[in-house]
Amino acid sequence: MDANHIPEPQAASKVLKETKNKIRVEFERTPLMQRLKAKFLSSFFLQKVIWYIVRLVLLLGLAYVILYPFIAKIFGSFMGMDDFVDVTVRLIPKNWTLDTYIAIIMENNYLQAFLNTAFLSLCCALIQTLICCVIGYGIAKFRFRGSKLIMLFVVLTMIIPHRTIQLALYQHFRYFDIFGLVSLITGGTLQLTNTDVPLMLLSLTGLAFKNGLFIFMMRQFFAGVPDELEESAYVDGSGVYRTFLQIILPLSVPMMITIFLLSFSWQWTDNFYTTLFYSGRNAKWLMPNIVSVPPSLVTTYPGQGLFYSAIHNTCALLIMAPLVIIYLFCQRYLIQGIERSGIVG
Amino acid sequence: MNNNVTEKKLSLSSGEKGIVGLWKKVISFFTGSGSLEKRKARAGWVFVLPFVIGLAFIYIPVIIESMKLSFCSLQPVRLPNGSAGVKLNPVGFANYYEALFEDVDFVQKLVGGVQQLIFDVPAIVIFSLFVAVILNQKMLGRAAFRAIFFVPVILSTGLIDSISVNNGAIIDSTSSGIDDGTGSNASTQIIEAVDIERLFANMMVGQELVTYITTLVNDIYNIVNRSGVQILIFLAGLQSISPSIYEACTIDGATSWETFWKITFPMISPMILVNALYTIIDSFTSASNTVMSYIDGIYNDSKTVLATSMAWIYFVIIMLIIAAFMGIFSAYVFYQKRDA
Numbered sequence: 001m002d003a004n005h006i007p008e009p010q011a012a013s014k015v016l017k018e019t020k021n022k023i024r025v026e027f028e029r030t031p032l033m034q035r036l037k038a039k040f041l042s043s044f045f046l047q048k049v050i051w052y053i054v055r056l057v058l059l060l061g062l063a064y065v066i067l068y069p070f071i072a073k074i075f076g077s078f079m080g081m082d083d084f085v086d087v088t089v090r091l092i093p094k095n096w097t098l099d100t101y102i103a104i105i106m107e108n109n110y111l112q113a114f115l116n117t118a119f120l121s122l123c124c125a126l127i128q129t130l131i132c133c134v135i136g137y138g139i140a141k142f143r144f145r146g147s148k149l150i151m152l153f154v155v156l157t158m159i160i161p162h163r164t165i166q167l168a169l170y171q172h173f174r175y176f177d178i179f180g181l182v183s184l185i186t187g188g189t190l191q192l193t194n195t196d197v198p199l200m201l202l203s204l205t206g207l208a209f210k211n212g213l214f215i216f217m218m219r220q221f222f223a224g225v226p227d228e229l230e231e232s233a234y235v236d237g238s239g240v241y242r243t244f245l246q247i248i249l250p251l252s253v254p255m256m257i258t259i260f261l262l263s264f265s266w267q268w269t270d271n272f273y274t275t276l277f278y279s280g281r282n283a284k285w286l287m288p289n290i291v292s293v294p295p296s297l298v299t300t301y302p303g304q305g306l307f308y309s310a311i312h313n314t315c316a317l318l319i320m321a322p323l324v325i326i327y328l329f330c331q332r333y334l335i336q337g338i339e340r341s342g343i344v345g
Numbered sequence: 346m347n348n349n350v351t352e353k354k355l356s357l358s359s360g361e362k363g364i365v366g367l368w369k370k371v372i373s374f375f376t377g378s379g380s381l382e383k384r385k386a387r388a389g390w391v392f393v394l395p396f397v398i399g400l401a402f403i404y405i406p407v408i409i410e411s412m413k414l415s416f417c418s419l420q421p422v423r424l425p426n427g428s429a430g431v432k433l434n435p436v437g438f439a440n441y442y443e444a445l446f447e448d449v450d451f452v453q454k455l456v457g458g459v460q461q462l463i464f465d466v467p468a469i470v471i472f473s474l475f476v477a478v479i480l481n482q483k484m485l486g487r488a489a490f491r492a493i494f495f496v497p498v499i500l501s502t503g504l505i506d507s508i509s510v511n512n513g514a515i516i517d518s519t520s521s522g523i524d525d526g527t528g529s530n531a532s533t534q535i536i537e538a539v540d541i542e543r544l545f546a547n548m549m550v551g552q553e554l555v556t557y558i559t560t561l562v563n564d565i566y567n568i569v570n571r572s573g574v575q576i577l578i579f580l581a582g583l584q585s586i587s588p589s590i591y592e593a594c595t596i597d598g599a600t601s602w603e604t605f606w607k608i609t610f611p612m613i614s615p616m617i618l619v620n621a622l623y624t625i626i627d628s629f630t631s632a633s634n635t636v637m638s639y640i641d642g643i644y645n646d647s648k649t650v651l652a653t654s655m656a657w658i659y660f661v662i663i664m665l666i667i668a669a670f671m672g673i674f675s676a677y678v679f680y681q682k683r684d685a
Contacts, residue, residue, distance in 0.1 A: 055479055062476070063493045065569050069509070070500075131395050138392025142385055150393050153400055159664070160408070161630040163640050164656035167649045168411035178402055205399020215396070234381065240388040262498075269503035288504055316508045320500050327499050331492045335577065 077101065077314035084303035084310065100297070100314045107294035109285055110318060117268060117287045118322075120196065125264035127203040128211055129256050135206050136218025137248060141230070151219075158212030162272055170276055173198040194284065198277045209266055209273060214259045221255045222248070257333045265323050291315045415440055415654035440654035450639065451655060458636035459662060462628060465568070468561050469624050470617060473572040477579030478609070491580075498573035506631075571628065575620045582616035583609070611679040618678050622667065629663050 016024040030038075039045060072091065080095030088094075104110055139151055162169075175189040192198050202208040206215055225248070233243040271288045278284045293311050301307075327334075390397075417433040418440075444451050480491055501509075561568065586609065594604045628634060636659055644652035 052484070055482075055484065059479065059490050062565075062569055063490060065566050066493055066496055069566075070496075134392050135396045138389050142389025142392065144386035144389040147389060147393075150396065153404075154396070157404065159626055159630075159660075159667070161637065161656060161660060163637060163644070164653065164660050165407050165411045166644065166656075167653050168407045168414055171414075172403065172407050172410065201403065202399075204395060205403060206396045207399045207404055240385060241391075244392075265499045266502055269500075269505050271504040271507055291504070291508060312508050316505045320505055323499055327492075327496070331495065332488075335491055335495060335580075 073313040073317055076310045077317055079310060081299065081301065081303070081307060084306040085301070100311055101318070103294035103297050104290065104311070104315055104318060107296060108290040108292060108315070110290055112285045113287050113290045114322075116284055120199065120286070121264050121267040123196075124199055124203045124208065124267045125260050127200065128206070128208055128214065128263045128267075129260045131204060131206045132211055132214040132218050132259060133249070133252060133256055136215050137222050137244060139215070140219040140222035141225075141227075154212050154215050156212075157207060158210075158216070162209075166272075166276060173277065193277050194280060196284075199273060202273075208263075209270055210263070214263060217259065218252075218255065221252060225251065254333060254336060257330070258336075261326065261330055261334050265326070268323060269319065287319050290318070411653055412657070414650055415657050417650060419650055440651055441658065443651060444655045444658060448651075448655075454636050454639045455659065455662070458629075458634060458659075459666070461635065462625065462663075462666070464557065464560075465571075465628060466621055466624050468564075469568055469572045469575060469628075470620050472568055473575035473620065474579055474613070474617070476572070477576045477583060478605070480576070481580060481583045494569075494576055495573050497570040498577075501570050571624070574627070575624060578620055578623070579613065579616055582613045586612045614678045618671075618674055621670065621674070625663065625667060625670070629659070 016026050018024075075091050075093060077100055078096050078098070079089070079093040080097040080099070082095055083089045083093050086094065135154075139147060139154070170193070173192040176192045177189045199208065203211075229247065229251075230243050233247055234240075238246070268287065274286050274288050278286060283289075291312060292315075293308055297307075297311060299307065414433070416435060416437060418436045420432045420434055422432045476494065480487060480494065590608055590612075591604060594608060599607070629637070631637065640652050640655050640659070643655060
């Protein structure tokens with residue numbers, strides 16, 4: 001390096017140390033106190049601090065509003081019977097007890113409901129995720145006659161409330177028949193209620209709970225995937241289906257995790273389809289069935305109403321416990337996935 | 346690309362008859378050659394095939410059946426083979442007449458529900474926009490706050506929601522033992538309505554607005570619980586705005602207030618529309634809705650047909666609201682023109 005090209009130090013600064021390649025120069029600096037003053041006593045800083053505090057208080061308050069019912073439910077579930085008539089008990093129980101939990105788990109057949117629901121939700125969520133992904137891809141990436149119409153129907157399945165088709169849906173699966181074909185063959189209609197078939201059929205055709213929303217989310221996600229990606233695959237000689245399986249599907253895994261989580265947890269807490277399709281004495285034991293007061297806890301003492309509602313809340317806690325655990329691990333994916341979908345109108 | 350034409354051509358070219366021939370035709374229709382455009386159009390049909398099958402065999406028949414049921418009355422009968430069945434007797438508009446003119450509560454609930462909806466939608470949209478803007482700023486514990494705000498989406502649905510609704514007023518008092526008996530506690534009544542009403546009355550803003558705001562504030566739990574998805578939609582929208590626009594604004598000396606109204610608000614206006622629609626749909630299809638729970642009650646009262654026609658009336662009204670809303674607001678939405 002040529003020594004002549006080193007710029008000369010400013011007049012106000014002084015050279016501290018000079019070696020072959022480095023030079024340390026001290027400029028005249030504003031004193032520390034003045035710098036701190038400028039930084040912390042300005043109106044800009046004050047504004048920032050105030051906004052920071054306001055924001056924190058606001059968010060903490062709202063977080064409290066969201067979490068308080070859960071906290072109250074948790075404490076309420078540990079309360080003994082006497083705590084409900086004790087005026088001095090507020091939130092924190094005096095007689096800690098696990099009786100409510102034990103009674104619900106033992107007498108309401110929680111474990112069986114857990115296993116049945118887990119199996120059902122897992123199957124439904126897996127099928128729904130895949131099917132919604134496929135349908136969303138078809139709507140987003142292919143121009144064909146009627147694609148607009150199909151999108152309209154997807155929106156329609158979102159808008160028409162379940163209650164409207166509740167009765168017809170029940171009848172459809174209670175006396176199941178495809179244009180008279182089944183009764184032609186077997187001489188009568190099939191009864192599909194109290195089996196897993198109706199839910200599986202609905203999942204397979206993208207008509208189950210909130211599937212319209214999932215298809216819409218998938219469509220938005222795929223609309224954001226550049227077309228060039230597929231075009232280059234086509235140029236390289238890959239077919240449409242192979243491109244989907246090998247390029248698009250791995251790409252959409254984060255979004256599919258989001259949809260899987262949503263459909264799993266909504267199926268888990270679903271009480272519309274489960275009560276519609278599984279009814280009667282021999283029905284499958286699912287989560288909605290455990291919501292009742294266990295026989296050993298039936299009382300007639302004054303705090304009965306509160307006690308029973310605490311028991312119901314404990315049932316709710318037991319139902320949501322697995323979801324909470326899943327959510328704790330997966331909320332990152334959930335939020336990322338939805339943000340990435342960019343549901344832009 | 347007319348699919349019928351392609352099918353006809355294929356049927357002419359293939360000589361085989363019967364099921365085997367048909368099957369080969371179907372296979373060649375989906376995998377066969379043709380221009381890329383044609384093949385892609387056909388592949389598109391394959392991808393949406395599950396949904397089309399569902400529409401044809403389940404959804405459309407069910408919708409038609411449901412409409413038909415709402416014009417009929419059900420009569421339990423015994424089928425020839427001994428099993429129980431139902432017989433439909435067409436009754437014309439009798440169910441609708443009963444729902445609208447004979448049922449004492451339904452019209453009242455309907456008007457109340459629609460009113461509630463019109464009040465709730467702006468509140469939820471504004472609230473979720475506000476929270477999304479705050480959560481989009483960089484700060485300590487942002488991830489934790491985001492996780493908390495999204496909890497209701499997972500946990501306050503379906504079964505758990507209905508348990509809370511059934512427990513009704515006593516849900517909060519479980520935690521506090523028996524209260525002073527007035528039934529008001531921290532979570533159900535955040536501020537005393539009287540105080541804030543007195544405060545606002547001095548500002549001369551009108552009684553309706555005051556009542557509206559006080560109900561909203563006291564209903565904050567409900568609003569927060571119902572705005573989880575909306576917050577996330579807004580967050581997604583906010584993150585899709587390019588930071589360079591904000592940078593340019595800051596350099597030109599715009600305050601954050603101006604930046605919000607001149608940049609953020611127009612850029613996010615499509616999302617406001619989407620969110621408003623989502624809120625309408627979500628709140629009127631949820632079981633905790635007053636009209637829905639009333640219809641549910643009628644249904645469980647084994648007046649299933651009446652409930653179906655009520656649900657159809659409700660659906661038509663909501664469709665009208667959505668149509669009116671779309672008609673008015675889609676004119677004001679700003680769409681950013683993107684370069685292809």
